[in-house]
Amino acid sequence: MTLESHRPFIEDLYRELHAHPELSHREHRTAGRMAELLREAGFEVHEHVGGTGVVGVLRRGTGPTVLVRADMDGLPVVEAEQVPYRSTQTDEWEGQTVGVMHACGHDTHMATLQGALRILVEQDDWSGTLVAVLQPAEETIDGAKGMQDDLRRILPDGIDVALGQHVMPGAAGTVSLAAGPVMAASDHLIVTVHGRGGHGSQPEATVDPIVLAASIVVRLQTVVSRTVAPFEQAVVTVGTFHAGTKQNIIPESARFEINIRTFDEGVRARVIAAIERIVQGECEASGAPRPATIERGSTAPLTDNDPQATALVAAAFDEAFGAQHLELRPLLGSEDFSDLPATWGAPYVYWMYGGFDPQLVAEATERGTLAASVPSNHSPTFIPVMQPTLDTATTAMVAAARAFLAR
Missing domain, CATH: 3.30.70.360 (Alpha-Beta Plaits)
Known part of the structure; x- marks a missing residue:
């Protein structure tokens, strides 16, 4: 099976998740859906990990233990009318009724992770342990830390590496990676x-x-x-x-x-x-x-990519993306992804992928109007183009995981 055969599943899941966002620590429907899909893919599933977190474990012989992560929570943002799968969800937030939107692209993270897992499950040329973490409450910067105690229980022998990615207002089809500090x-x-x-x-x-x-x-x-x-x-x-x-x-x-x-x-x-x-x-x-x-x-925490692990992922990205693999400039945004590998003191790699029309991004960059012309994360118009965004993120996660799993 190839990416093309899984594309309809990934796109349909993305539309579903985009239309049904949930706020931090309230990702009940989302977590249930993620657990259901992990079971379908053959994973041993642990629910209610650190609250609403979900962990799937697939053991296939000897080899490294590779953790791959996607975050699940949306934001208290009213979505602008742009796509037919627009969110109309509402919830209570700090005493007010607010709209809820996947305004930071976590829907793309989940959909492409589930797609990547299906591709990896069907490939029979690797061995090791694949751990899928569907993390709650990234937006409140406490979801990863809240999973640590349960993760130690589920994986007492630890992991060899953790991998994560995030969609950004760059050109769809590109991935950006660097060793060292990448998020503040x-x-x-x-x-x-x-x-x-x-x-x-x-x-x-x-x-x-x-x-x-x-x-x-x-x-x-x-x-x-x-x-x-x-x-x-x-x-x-x-x-x-x-x-x-x-x-x-x-x-x-x-x-x-x-x-x-x-x-x-x-x-x-x-x-x-x-x-x-x-x-x-x-x-x-x-x-x-x-x-x-x-x-x-x-x-x-600081997101500080391990140099050796990053070199392996960079080589895999060179092969998968060629000139579309770019150098990542450090971002002043923050993440709690690194709290997951910190559970065991393990190395990690975190990268970005673009989510917007490449011509729009190129023209805005040339004019010096990128910030004004391309929606930023947390904006009510932050809705990535479906393709090649989803294909790129799925391919990136498969390539990165395979860089560590034993052949």
């Missing part, structure tokens, strides 16, 4: 500054936390430009700001949240230290009654 670590700080409230007509009797917090937000814009060297990379973003209840009341406090992206542990420590120094320094300068409260929120 992410940190989340929640800052509360404390003032002294009062009447809006008497600011001299108060310590205004809004002015204090606003000063901090502006000053934080200097962290990267004045703390991080030009040849290093970091991003500091203030994504939320909450204060006050009424226009003539100066509140007691203000709260804002900071997102930090880095590729290097030294840079990460330096950036966080600078943020804490600026926050507390501005509080002291403003006469705040007490220091700010700084809480740590969610974190995402």
Whole structure:
């Protein structure tokens, strides 16, 4: 059997999954469907792994244990009307009714993984153990870590390598790979500054936390430009700001949240230290009654491809894709995929594949309008072209797995 014979199954599954997204930790229908398909393919299936996760194990003689992963969760995004298989799903999210959409392409990850597994099962020239992980809650960056205890129980002898991939706003038909850091670590700080409230007509009797917090937000814009060297990379973003209840009341406090992206542990420590120094320094300068409260929120690990394992996958991609195999530039987005191989301290390889019309991407790149012309992940218009996107991702996963499975 060939990719062509499995293409209708992969495309139909993609349409089905795209139309029925589920939010993080609520992937019940999706998980059930993934488990059903793994059983059909002959895998030993484990459900409710770390919550809604699914693991399939196929043992075929001696050889390496290769873990292949796809994430399952959608996002609280209302999908734009572009395709007949559009999602109309809704759910509750942070007290609101929201639309739900596979706005990050996890539907392509699942459909092509299931297709790749079927192709691998039908090939009789390899041996080893193939482990399929359908992971929940990648978007909340806690799904992989939540599976670790159960994975140790299911696979007490560990794995030899883990493989994962992600669709991006690049040209369909291309795959991009590099050794070393390819996706940033992410940190989340929640800052509360404390003032002294009062009447809006008497600011001299108060310590205004809004002015204090606003000063901090502006000053934080200097962290990267004045703390991080030009040849290093970091991003500091203030994504939320909450204060006050009424226009003539100066509140007691203000709260804002900071997102930090880095590729290097030294840079990460330096950036966080600078943020804490600026926050507390501005509080002291403003006469705040007490220091700010700084809480740590969610974190995402650095995605750092193992050089030796990446070299094997790169050779397989050269053979499968030729000139369509590109060098991956490090991305400041974050992933929790590496928490899966971290369960056993195993090496891993993570790559990207394009999902949009190659001519559109080429013209936008030439004009310098790629960000505006091609939908980005998490956008309501992030709907990859079906082909050659699905064929490419399926081929990539088969080629990468075969690079390790014993012949």
